Amino acid sequence: MSCRIFIIQNEDIIREGLAAILKRNPLNEVVILDSADQLMKHVKERSEKRVVFCPDDCFRHSAIEEINKNRKIKLVFVSVRDNGFIDKNSGISTISIETGSREILEIVNSHFDDGEGVKKELTGEELTKREKEILRFVASGFSNKQIADKLYISIHTVITHRKNITEKTGIKSVSGLTVYAILKGIIDTENISPAELI
Secondary structure, eight states, X not given: OOEEEEEEOSOHHHHHHHHHXXXXXXXXXXXXXXOGGGHHHHHTTOOSEEEEEEEGGXXXXXXXXXXXXXXXXXXXXXXXXXXOEEETTTTEEEEETTOOHHHHHHHHHHXXXXXXXXXXXOSOOOXXXXXXXXXXXXXXXOOHHHHHHHHTOOHXXXXXXXXXXXXXXXXXXXHHHHHHHHHTTSSOGGGOOHHHHX
16 A cells, blocks of 8 residues: 655755655655645545654644544654654654664554554665675766676666666665665775776
């Protein structure tokens, strides 16, 4: 089942970061709104599972209070002060700016528990061994043709792997993929020569 996720957030970095994390699952439809006032129009349109991420200072907003009465819509407050928690009885969760992407996806995942133990996996897929190998070449500045030549595979296969990498990570730029590869330990910065990247 698809999940429609609304993000109400004035801080660009928090809004864009949340959207990037939540879009890792292709079943998530992420909608960015300017204010809680816009939310009521959207939540009346459909009846599928919905999750709303909003600042914790929206708690007393009339639209948020109204939505909190509807158990099909789950609220996640984004706090700059508190650590994250989940209150499964009320359907309200709180995350902080220190909450990791896996935890954020698990919070969304927890809202899919249908009481019979069935959950939708929303935590993203791991890269395969071959995809990690190709990511190492991409991060080192190799072109698709060079990668294909080094691995003795077709250029179309390289393109397919790169597409899969982008879908799984949610990252499209080479610089973003390079940072991802470093953070995930797929490449070691000690093995990268700045001269090779120029």
